[in-house]
Structure formats: C-alpha cells, structure tokens
Amino acid sequence: MTHTILVVEDNRNSIYLMEQMLTEAGHRVQKAGNGQEALDLIKVKGLPDLIVSDALMPTMDGFELCHSIRRDPQRCHVPFVLYTATFTDASDEHFAKEIGADLYLIKPFEPEKLVPRFEQVITEVRAAPPRPPTPPQKQHNFLEGHSRRMSVKLEAKVDELSASNAALASSEAEIRELNNKLVDSIRRLEVEVEERRRVATELQLGLKVAAMGSFGFDFDRGTSWWTAEALALLGFSTHQKHLAWSSLATRIPEEKRASAAAVFSPEPDDPQSREVEFTLVQPDGSHRFLYAHSELVEVDESGESRRIGVIRDISIRRRGELDRLKLERRLRQSQKMEAIGNLAGGIAHDFNNILAVIAATSELLEIDAATSELPQRWRDGIGDIREASRRARDLVNQILMFSRNERAEITALDLRQIIEEAANQVTSTMPAHVVIRPHFKTKRSALANSNQVHRILLNLCTNAKHAIGHHPGEITINLHHVELNKSGAARRPPLTPGHYLKLEVIDTGCGMDEETVQRVFEPFYSTRPAGEGTGLGLAVVHGIMANHNGAIFVDSNVGEGTTFTLFFPAADETPKPSSRTFAGQELPVGKGEHILVVDDEPAVAKVATTLISRLGYHVETMTDSIAARDRLRSEPLEFDLVVTDYFMPNLTGADLARAVWEKHPHLPMIMIVGFGGQMDANRAKAEGFKAFVSKPFTMQTMAEAIAHGLAATPR
Incomplete structure (x- = not known):
C-alpha cells in the first residue's frame, strides 16, 4: 500500500x-x-x-x-x-x-x-x-x-x-x-536506468513501426519465449508467455507448414538458418503476409546454443509487388495495343486507297446505270458493290477507332441523357429476365463524343446480355464523379491526375477467367461462337476511350460477374445538347473551274478526276508531288483549286501547300487523307486548307468540299 x-x-x-x-x-x-x-x-x-x-x-x-x-x-x-x-x-x-x-x-x-x-x-x-x-x-x-x-x-x-x-x-x-x-554514484545509476528505459522504449517503438517481433528456443531447458509483437503478428494474445507449435500450425496454410515447422518448431541439432513466407488469415477475414527467419546462435563460451528468430509483417511489400505486377501487365497490354494500332493504321491507309477507287467507281456506275438500259442483274451487282464498299468502310472505321487513329469531335456532354437513351434502346431488345438499372451520383458533364459514348454503352450492354444468358440477371450502370491524385492515377495508367466521370457497367453474368481478362481488348478476340461477332467490339471501345484521353478497365471472376470501369475527363463548361445532322440537299456543281488533283496513287487520282469532272469541273491529274509543286509555283494562276492527298513520297500534301502558298497564298486547297492519324479536320484547317475529305470519298463529300473551298476564296 x-x-x-x-x-x-x-x-x-x-x-x-x-x-x-x-x-x-x-x-x-x-x-x-x-x-x-x-x-x-x-x-x-x-x-x-x-x-x-x-x-x-x-x-x-x-x-x-x-x-x-x-x-x-x-x-x-x-x-x-x-x-x-x-x-x-x-x-x-x-x-x-x-x-x-x-x-x-x-x-x-x-x-x-x-x-x-x-x-x-x-x-x-x-x-x-x-x-x-x-x-x-x-x-x-x-x-x-x-x-x-x-x-x-x-x-x-x-x-x-x-x-x-x-x-x-x-x-x-x-x-x-x-x-x-555515494550520492554521485546513485545519481549516475539513476541516469543510466533512465537511459536504459528510454532505449527500451525506442526499441519497442521501432519494432512496432517495423512490424517486427522476435522469438527463441532454449533446447537445454526445453523452453521458448515470444515477444508481444511476435504474438500480435501471429494473431495471439500478447499476454501469453509461451506458444505451442500445434496452436500455430492451424493458422498457417497447409502447403507452408513443413517450411514453417523448421522455423517455429526446429530440431535441436539443426544448424541451418531457416526462413518462410506465408499468408495468415486474420480473425476479421483479412490477409496478412508474414516472413519468419530463425538460426542457431552460441550464447556464450560454454558452447551453449539457442535458436533465435524474427518475424516481420511484409504485407505492404507484397501488396506493392502485386500492384507492380498488375501495372506491368497493363503496360504490356497498352504497348501491345499501341503496336497493333500502328499496324492497323498502316493497313487502313492502303486499304482506304483501294476502297476509294471501289466506292467512287461503283457510285459513278450507279449514276450511269440510272440512265442506261442495263440488265437488272448488272444494276443489282453495282448495288452489291456499293453495299460491300460501305461495309468495308465501316469495318476500317472500327479498326481506326480501336487504333486511336480516327478522332471524333469532343464536347461537354451530360452523360446521364446518353445513358438513359442507350438504356431505353437496349431494354427493348433485352429478354424479360434481364433488368437494366442506371444510377446517377453526379450532375457534372464529361468531355466526350455522344455517338461514341452511345456506341460504347450498346456494346457493353450487349456483351452483358450474352454473359447473363438464359438466367435471371441484372445490368447496373453507375455514374460518379471522382478526382484522381498522383498515386491514384499511377495505379490506372494511362490516366493522369485530375477530375473524371467514372462510368461502371456491372453485370451478374458468368464472368471471365484471368486469361480472358488479359485478352479481352485485343482486336478479333471473341468469347462468342464463330459467326456471332467480329471480335472488334471491345477493341473499338478501348480505342474510343484512348481517343477521349480516358481509359477502360475490367474486373471479373468466373461465376461472379464482370465490371467494366470507364474514366471520361470531366468538363468545366455546361454540356451542349446532342444533335445529329443529315446531308440530303442536292449536290453543288461547278461552272468549268480548273482543278488540279494530286495523288501518288494513279487509281485514286483517276477515279477522283472522273468523279470531279462529273460535277462540272475541268480537272487535271498529277501523281508526282514535286512536279506538282514546281508547276503550281511557276503557273500559280492556272488553277482555281487544288485537291491533294496528304501522305505522299517526297512531299506530303501539307509540305506541297506551304511551298505553293509562298508564291500564291490565296490558292484554295483541299486535303484528302487515308486515315485520321495522319491529319484531322482541325489540324488541316489550322494549316490553311479550306476543306477536309476522308477516304473513301463520295461524290457528295467531294462536291461539298470543292464548293466550300471555292466559296471561301476571295476572287
């Protein structure tokens, strides 16, 4: 007392x-x-x-x-x-x-x-x-x-x-x-005791911060000791003095018990150092990754030896390794997609030149057939060629979309309106046992293209319907606003820090295994039976999200459903209502104006000349860009307008235009491109071109571009 x-x-x-x-x-x-x-x-x-x-x-x-x-x-x-x-x-x-x-x-x-x-x-x-x-x-x-x-x-x-x-x-x-x-000695002892207490406290704090504990075995006395930190790491009460191997073994995964026994229940004559890494399930269901190491040490000169060990919590390191592996997989996937995209862009350029000839020629034939006494089978054949070229054009557009080489107009949009439209459209095609539930948790707008977002939602909902199959299921569409800091963006490459609209499409379907998840965005890869899809759907979605400076991620487990998460950059301005325009007016025609067509592909140049001539213009063709430059510089007033391809050897269309405008700055020029990765409408306008036409072109797109170019030029 x-x-x-x-x-x-x-x-x-x-x-x-x-x-x-x-x-x-x-x-x-x-x-x-x-x-x-x-x-x-x-x-x-x-x-x-x-x-x-x-x-x-x-x-x-x-x-x-x-x-x-x-x-x-x-x-x-x-x-x-x-x-x-x-x-x-x-x-x-x-x-x-x-x-x-x-x-x-x-x-x-x-x-x-x-x-x-x-x-x-x-x-x-x-x-x-x-x-x-x-x-x-x-x-x-x-x-x-x-x-x-x-x-x-x-x-x-x-x-x-x-x-x-x-x-x-x-x-x-x-x-x-x-x-x-005597007094000094007592005071020194007091200082020494206080210092030892301080060191012991600091050591205990250091072990706590390091998530480390220690233990040991005295084989001569048949005893063991465990620090409170070691007991806490292993999930036992810190007040108990001893820990039997039988109690510990039940908490260690079976495949690791033999290795752990050599560390925690060693034989007295085992001179080797032993170590083990294992996963320990905590009472709350969480997992802790632990590392344990023990070795035989001599206590004093008498030769008496004991086994001393340490145990550490390496959960942070292991989770970091798992995150790094996940990021490496994403990086490899991104690099693979980029390489395939570059290949697709190159193929699209050559294919669009071929399609330009087919589409334009079939259109000219269709015009001629309307005034000619041709057999019906010929007319049907010409129609089939037109339809085939249209389908080929759409397929190339999908490839270009996936490869990030075809850009669409990006504006501030209210994604809620587009989600509701897509949900209503999809609901009409869904079986009765599949329910779609949209949930909006933000009113903020996103920088996006309405047609492409609509297309993404249709694709993902259709995939979800196939994943659910004939069983009752649910498709949930969530919309949130999130802000990613530097570390949050680093875990979701290629995103950068900033504000995003997070769109989730969650289904209760069959889910996917890890191999399928790794390949799901590859072009021409499909989990559906042959003949039920091109395999371009998710590859195109991936390309669209890349064009939006956003990203798409997928999480799925077999039997547990799938979640697609899309990040759209958030917009600061008020969204504009989406609209779709249609060009159905009569074609504008010329009055004999002199037009020069420059294209290194003779077939493209030939069909373009024929098409433009039909519109009432006088047309010349050149396939050598250097020769075209020299002629335009020496005779700048000979032509009223120039139609030039962009990608040509020696001089690109942009180089040709700059060289000509040095002598004749008011000569109107129109740019034609094989695919959007080379040049887009905004860049062409900034370069000084009056109009922009993509291959394969039609008589209507060419007529409108030429009329606009001539009308925009002072006479």
Whole structure:
C-alpha cells in the first residue's frame, strides 16, 4: 500500500537517501528541514500517514516536534518515528517513548530493514485504540526533561568533540568525499536506468513501426519465449508467455507448414538458418503476409546454443509487388495495343486507297446505270458493290477507332441523357429476365463524343446480355464523379491526375477467367461462337476511350460477374445538347473551274478526276508531288483549286501547300487523307486548307468540299 511519509531532516544527503529508499518502495515523500517547517507543511498539505524525524535539528528539534504533535488533539494520532546518532542512552529512548514516539532508532541502521519497520509502525498504530492528546500538566515535565537532556548532551558533546576534534578533523573531508561519491554514484545509476528505459522504449517503438517481433528456443531447458509483437503478428494474445507449435500450425496454410515447422518448431541439432513466407488469415477475414527467419546462435563460451528468430509483417511489400505486377501487365497490354494500332493504321491507309477507287467507281456506275438500259442483274451487282464498299468502310472505321487513329469531335456532354437513351434502346431488345438499372451520383458533364459514348454503352450492354444468358440477371450502370491524385492515377495508367466521370457497367453474368481478362481488348478476340461477332467490339471501345484521353478497365471472376470501369475527363463548361445532322440537299456543281488533283496513287487520282469532272469541273491529274509543286509555283494562276492527298513520297500534301502558298497564298486547297492519324479536320484547317475529305470519298463529300473551298476564296 502506498503511504505519505513526512521526513524531517536538516542534512541534505541524509534526507536524499531517505527519499530514495521510500520512493523505491512505492511511497510518497514530503520533506522539511526542521520541526517548524514540518508544522507549517502539515497546515498546508494536511497530516501524513507517518512522520520520520531526526532528533537533533536547529530551530525546532525532533523531541519538540513530537511533543507538539502529541498535545494537539487533531494530530496526536499520527505515527511518529525518531532517529538519532547523538542521543544514544537508554534514558534518551525512554524520554522519547514518554513524549509519544512510536519508534526510536539509533544510527547507523540497516537501510533494507528501515522501510519495513516504518510500514509496521503505521500498521500497529492504526490497529491500536485511539491515542489521547498529551495533558497540559505534563508540559513542565517535558520542558524539564528536554532541558536537562540538552544540557547533559551538550556537555558530553563538548567533551567528546574536544577529545575527538583532531580525529574528526582528519576524517571529516574523507567522510564528506565518500558521502558525495555515494550520492554521485546513485545519481549516475539513476541516469543510466533512465537511459536504459528510454532505449527500451525506442526499441519497442521501432519494432512496432517495423512490424517486427522476435522469438527463441532454449533446447537445454526445453523452453521458448515470444515477444508481444511476435504474438500480435501471429494473431495471439500478447499476454501469453509461451506458444505451442500445434496452436500455430492451424493458422498457417497447409502447403507452408513443413517450411514453417523448421522455423517455429526446429530440431535441436539443426544448424541451418531457416526462413518462410506465408499468408495468415486474420480473425476479421483479412490477409496478412508474414516472413519468419530463425538460426542457431552460441550464447556464450560454454558452447551453449539457442535458436533465435524474427518475424516481420511484409504485407505492404507484397501488396506493392502485386500492384507492380498488375501495372506491368497493363503496360504490356497498352504497348501491345499501341503496336497493333500502328499496324492497323498502316493497313487502313492502303486499304482506304483501294476502297476509294471501289466506292467512287461503283457510285459513278450507279449514276450511269440510272440512265442506261442495263440488265437488272448488272444494276443489282453495282448495288452489291456499293453495299460491300460501305461495309468495308465501316469495318476500317472500327479498326481506326480501336487504333486511336480516327478522332471524333469532343464536347461537354451530360452523360446521364446518353445513358438513359442507350438504356431505353437496349431494354427493348433485352429478354424479360434481364433488368437494366442506371444510377446517377453526379450532375457534372464529361468531355466526350455522344455517338461514341452511345456506341460504347450498346456494346457493353450487349456483351452483358450474352454473359447473363438464359438466367435471371441484372445490368447496373453507375455514374460518379471522382478526382484522381498522383498515386491514384499511377495505379490506372494511362490516366493522369485530375477530375473524371467514372462510368461502371456491372453485370451478374458468368464472368471471365484471368486469361480472358488479359485478352479481352485485343482486336478479333471473341468469347462468342464463330459467326456471332467480329471480335472488334471491345477493341473499338478501348480505342474510343484512348481517343477521349480516358481509359477502360475490367474486373471479373468466373461465376461472379464482370465490371467494366470507364474514366471520361470531366468538363468545366455546361454540356451542349446532342444533335445529329443529315446531308440530303442536292449536290453543288461547278461552272468549268480548273482543278488540279494530286495523288501518288494513279487509281485514286483517276477515279477522283472522273468523279470531279462529273460535277462540272475541268480537272487535271498529277501523281508526282514535286512536279506538282514546281508547276503550281511557276503557273500559280492556272488553277482555281487544288485537291491533294496528304501522305505522299517526297512531299506530303501539307509540305506541297506551304511551298505553293509562298508564291500564291490565296490558292484554295483541299486535303484528302487515308486515315485520321495522319491529319484531322482541325489540324488541316489550322494549316490553311479550306476543306477536309476522308477516304473513301463520295461524290457528295467531294462536291461539298470543292464548293466550300471555292466559296471561301476571295476572287
């Protein structure tokens, strides 16, 4: 039990030693330099549980203090201990007991027995009957006894001091020095103990931060020890002292138990270092990745050895490795898609040149057939060629969309409107057992193309319908606004930090395995039976999202459904209502204006010349861009307009235009391209071209472009 003990002593070293002993025993200590200071302290802080006082002190000695306490009715019950090195006669002890001291000690005394005796005095006094105050009539007896005792002791002390003055003088410095050394040693020990406590605390904090614990085995004694950190990492109570292998083995995956046994339950004669990594399932269902290592070490020169081990939580490192592998897979997928896209773009350029000839020629034949007496099968054949060329054009457009080489107009859009339109359209084709549920959690607009977003939703919902099959299912479309910071964007390449509209299409279908997930965006890869799809759908969606400076991700497990997550850059401006325009007006025709067609493909140049001639223009053709440049620079007023291909050897269409405009800046020029990755309408306009035409072109697109180019040029 903790007690409050008042120590009254005028010697600083003595009171310091007394304080250390009592504090170490768990008691609270109050200090006073003489009896009067003790009485003043009691008035302020109240009565202590025990008063321990030296007998000889200035101002008020211990006898006077004890007498003062015992004659006070409010204080007389307090246990009182007197100690002295001066008043050592039996009469002195008798006088102390007479005035009310409960214990009288003569120095020197054994320090280790002192505190128990103090505690015993407190216990005995509290167990005894209440102590009455000293009656006033004994005041004279106390004064007489105290005076006589002081006189006798003073005379004896003078004689003693006179006799031993020489000896004391010689030993006083040595005693003082020894006493000071003792005090210094104690203080040094205190500092050392405090430093060790600090180091132990810092070590414990370091182990906590490092998520590390330790354990060991003493084979000679057959014991083991485990730190609280090690027990916590393994999911056990930190208060238990021992851990049996049988208890630990049940928490370790079966395939790792043999390796773990060599670490956590080693054989005494196994000299090798052992280590193991394993996954531990926590009580809350979460997983923790742990690493354990133990090895045999010699404790001392006797040859006694023990096995010491450490255990660490490596969950952060392992999760980082898994994230890195996932990012590497995404990077490889992105690189593969980019390579295929470049290949597709190159193929599309050559294929569009062929399609331009087929489409334009079939259109011219169809026009001629309308005024000719041709057999119906010829007319049907021409129609079939036109339809085949249209389908081929759409297929090339899909390839270009996937390869990021065909860009569409991007504006601020309210995706909610497009989602509702697509959901309504898809619902009409869905079986009754499939339900579509849109959920909107943002009103913010996105930078997107309405037609392409509509196309994406139709594609993903159609895929979801096939994944659900004939079982009841649900397709959920969620729309959120999210802000990705630097680390969030880094986990979703190729996104950059910023605000996005997050579109999720979630189905409850059959799901996909890991191999299918890795290949799902590849062109011509399909999980449907042969003849039920081109395999370009998701590849095109991937290309559309890349063109939007966004991204698409997929998460799926067999039997658990699939989630496609799309990120569209958020827009700051108000979305414009989506609209679709149709060109159905009559074709504008020329009045014999002189037009030059420049294309390195003779077949394309030939069909373009024929088509433009039909529109009422006088047309010349050149297949050499350098020769065309020289002619236009030397005869700048010969032509009213120039139609040039972009991708040509020696000089591109843009290079040709710049060279000509140096001499004739007002000559209108129209750009024709095989695919949008080479040049788009905005860039062509910025370069100075009056119009932009994509291959394969039609009579209508060519007529409108030429009419616009001529009308926009000052005459």
